[in-house]
Amino acid sequence: MRWVADWHESEGLKADGVIVMGVRPNERLANALQRAGISNRDLARRVNVRAAAAGLNIAIDCARVGRWLKGEHPRDPVPGIVAEVLSQKLGPLTLADLGWSHTGIDPMDPLWSPDGAAHSLHEYARSDLMLSRRDMAQLAVGLPLIAAAERLWWADPPAGTTAPGPAARVGKEDVAGIEQLVRHFRDLDGRHGGALFRAAIVAQLQDVTELLAHGRTSTPAVDRRLRQTAVDLAQLAGWTAHDAGYYGTAQRYWTHAITLARQAGDPGRGAEVMSRLAHQMVYLGRPDDALQLLDVAGRTAAAAHNLRLTAMLTAQRGRMLAAVGDAQASLATLAQAQEHLARAEESGERVEEWIAYFTAAELAGATAVAYRDLHTLHGKPVGRASIHFAAAIEQRGAGYERVRAMDMVGMAAAHLEEDNLEEACVVAGQALDLAERLDSTLIRSRVLTLATATDRVSSHPQVVELHQRLGGWAAPDLHAA
Incomplete structure (x- = not known):
C-alpha cells in the first residue's frame, strides 16, 4: 500500500495520507x-528507511516534513514512525511530545459517531501492529x-448506528465465528500470558473494526453484536498490552472499548473495561485514581443489573481501599463482595x-492481595x-x-512475611517453575514482591538459594502487582 501525500489545504478536510490541522505551526x-539535530530532508529519509524495513511503501520528502511543521497531521502509522526515529536520538517520545495523536482525534473523545469510533480504533490497531515493540501513547492519570472516564460513558453521543454499506455481508454466523475466536484468545491469554498472542488479537480487532467502520453488517442487531465483539477484542488488546508493559497503549484500547460498549448499549461490558483502567x-x-474510576464504573454498572459484575467491582474496591490503608473499609467491602457473589451464584x-x-x-485472590497490602504497605x-x-x-x-x-x-511471599520459611521456599520454587514458562510482565511484577520479602531473611540458610534465583527476576522498572 502506498501512502499518498496530497494536501488539500483549501478544503480543510482529511486528505489521502494526512489530516489537516489548520495553520498553527x-x-x-x-x-x-x-x-535532535536532524534536518527536514534527513527526517524524511529516516522515516522512509524505517517504513521500508517494516514492509511499508511510504514516500516522504522534505517538503512534506515542512508541511508537518506548518500544522499538517499525517495519518497513522507515519506519526509513530516519526516518533520512533526521533526517539533514537532523544530517548523515548510519545506522539504528544511531537504535537500529534493517532489520526489527529482525541482518543478519549466520547462524541465519536459509531463509524468514527470504529475507524479510529481501526487506525490505532493498524499503527500498533506496525510498531508493536513501542508504546507511543501518553498515559493519562489523575483528574484528566x-x-x-466520566465523559466516555455519560456524555450524549451522536445518535444512530452505522448504516449498512453497499458491500454488507456480515451475518449472525460470521459474528458467531468471531466470538469463538475471542474465546480462544481469552483461553490463550490465561494459559500463556498475553504478550505472545498480542499481535494476533490486535490484527483480528483491526479486521472487525474495518467491518464496523464501513457498515458491512447485514442488520442493526448484527451490528450491535459485532460491536460487542469489538469491545471484547479491544479489552483483550488492552489487557495484553498492559501485560507486556505498554501502559499507554493499553489505556487507549480500553477507552475505545468503553465508547464502543456505550454505542452497543452494553453498560456491563463498559463497566468491566473501566475496572481494567482502575486495575x-x-x-x-x-490507588486514589483507581477508586475514582471504580466510582464511575459502579454508576455505569447499575444499568446492567448483573450481580456478578457488582461483586467484581466491590471486590476491586476492597482491594483499592487496602492499597490506601483503610483496613476497616477494605474488610467490610470485601465482605460485601462475598455476599454479592453468593447472591449471583444462587x-x-x-x-x-x-x-x-x-x-x-x-x-x-483479591482478598489475599488486600491483606498483603495492609500488612506490607501500611503495617496493619x-x-x-x-x-x-x-x-x-x-x-x-x-x-x-x-x-x-x-x-x-x-x-x-506471604509465607515469608509470616516466618514460614520452609513452606515459602517450597511454594516459591514451584511458582517460579511455572512462571518461567509464561510471558507476562504481571507475573514478573508479582515476583518483585517475593524478592522484596526475601530481603530481610536473605542470609537465612533456607532462603539463600531462593534469593539467588530471584536475582534474575526483579527488574527495577517493574511495579509490585
Whole structure:
C-alpha cells in the first residue's frame, strides 16, 4: 500500500495520507527536530528507511516534513514512525511530545459517531501492529483520566448506528465465528500470558473494526453484536498490552472499548473495561485514581443489573481501599463482595462470558492481595494473606496458569512475611517453575514482591538459594502487582 501525500489545504478536510490541522505551526515537532539535530530532508529519509524495513511503501520528502511543521497531521502509522526515529536520538517520545495523536482525534473523545469510533480504533490497531515493540501513547492519570472516564460513558453521543454499506455481508454466523475466536484468545491469554498472542488479537480487532467502520453488517442487531465483539477484542488488546508493559497503549484500547460498549448499549461490558483502567492505576501506584474510576464504573454498572459484575467491582474496591490503608473499609467491602457473589451464584442469572472469570477463586485472590497490602504497605496486619492465596489456588479452574502463578508467588511471599520459611521456599520454587514458562510482565511484577520479602531473611540458610534465583527476576522498572 502506498501512502499518498496530497494536501488539500483549501478544503480543510482529511486528505489521502494526512489530516489537516489548520495553520498553527507544530512547535513541538520543530523543537524535537532542533534538539535532535536532524534536518527536514534527513527526517524524511529516516522515516522512509524505517517504513521500508517494516514492509511499508511510504514516500516522504522534505517538503512534506515542512508541511508537518506548518500544522499538517499525517495519518497513522507515519506519526509513530516519526516518533520512533526521533526517539533514537532523544530517548523515548510519545506522539504528544511531537504535537500529534493517532489520526489527529482525541482518543478519549466520547462524541465519536459509531463509524468514527470504529475507524479510529481501526487506525490505532493498524499503527500498533506496525510498531508493536513501542508504546507511543501518553498515559493519562489523575483528574484528566477521571474526567475522561466520566465523559466516555455519560456524555450524549451522536445518535444512530452505522448504516449498512453497499458491500454488507456480515451475518449472525460470521459474528458467531468471531466470538469463538475471542474465546480462544481469552483461553490463550490465561494459559500463556498475553504478550505472545498480542499481535494476533490486535490484527483480528483491526479486521472487525474495518467491518464496523464501513457498515458491512447485514442488520442493526448484527451490528450491535459485532460491536460487542469489538469491545471484547479491544479489552483483550488492552489487557495484553498492559501485560507486556505498554501502559499507554493499553489505556487507549480500553477507552475505545468503553465508547464502543456505550454505542452497543452494553453498560456491563463498559463497566468491566473501566475496572481494567482502575486495575492499571493501582498497579502503577495510584490507588486514589483507581477508586475514582471504580466510582464511575459502579454508576455505569447499575444499568446492567448483573450481580456478578457488582461483586467484581466491590471486590476491586476492597482491594483499592487496602492499597490506601483503610483496613476497616477494605474488610467490610470485601465482605460485601462475598455476599454479592453468593447472591449471583444462587440467583441462577446467566453468566456472561466477559465476566465469567470472576469466581470465588478471583475473590480470594483479591482478598489475599488486600491483606498483603495492609500488612506490607501500611503495617496493619489483619490476618494471614497466605490462607487466602491458598484458597484462590485451590479453587482456580484449569486454564488460568498466569493468575495461578501469580497466586503461588503471592502465597510464597506471604509465607515469608509470616516466618514460614520452609513452606515459602517450597511454594516459591514451584511458582517460579511455572512462571518461567509464561510471558507476562504481571507475573514478573508479582515476583518483585517475593524478592522484596526475601530481603530481610536473605542470609537465612533456607532462603539463600531462593534469593539467588530471584536475582534474575526483579527488574527495577517493574511495579509490585
